Amino acid sequence: MWGIGLLKGLGFTFKMLFQPKVTTKYPDEPIEMPNRFRGIQHFEPEKCIVCNQCARICPTGCITLVGKPNPDPEKKGKVIDTYDINFELCILCDLCTEVCPTEAVVMSNNWELATYSRDNLLKDLKWLDENNTNIREENV
Numbered sequence: 001m002w003g004i005g006l007l008k009g010l011g012f013t014f015k016m017l018f019q020p021k022v023t024t025k026y027p028d029e030p031i032e033m034p035n036r037f038r039g040i041q042h043f044e045p046e047k048c049i050v051c052n053q054c055a056r057i058c059p060t061g062c063i064t065l066v067g068k069p070n071p072d073p074e075k076k077g078k079v080i081d082t083y084d085i086n087f088e089l090c091i092l093c094d095l096c097t098e099v100c101p102t103e104a105v106v107m108s109n110n111w112e113l114a115t116y117s118r119d120n121l122l123k124d125l126k127w128l129d130e131n132n133t134n135i136r137e138e139n140v
Helices: 002-016 053-057 095-099 125-130
Strands: 041-043 063-069 078-086 105-107
Touching: 041 125, 053 063, 053 095, 078 125, 095 105
Parallel strands: none
Antiparallel strands: 041 105, 063 078
16 A cells, blocks of 8 residues: 555656756755845945835834934035944845935845854944945846
C-alpha cells in the first residue's frame, strides 16, 4: 500500500529533473526587481523643507527629523540638521514618500540591508543621500 505512494513520488521527482531550473545564483548574479518594488528610501536633503510630515505619518516611528533655523537671514524657514531612519523598525510602507510635498524622500529598488549587527540598521542623512542606486523611474 505504501509502495504505490512511494512510486508516485519518485515518478514526480524523476519528471521534475528535466524541467528548467528556477533558482538564481544570488550573490554572483543580481536579482532584477520589478519597477514598482518598494525598497529602501533615498533622501535628497536639498529638497527637504523640514515639514516633519514623513516623521508624523510613519506608523512605526522609525524616522527622526530635526531642523534648525536657516543661517541665511534673507531666507525664511528651516534647513535640515539630522535625518535618521531605523531600518530595524521600518516596514517600507511607502507612506513617508507619499506625504512628502517636495519629493525629498523617494523609494528605490535597492533592498539589501543584511548585516550582522542591529547598530548598522540605523541609517543617517549621509547614507540615505548616497543611496541613489536603482531609483524608481517615475521619481527620476
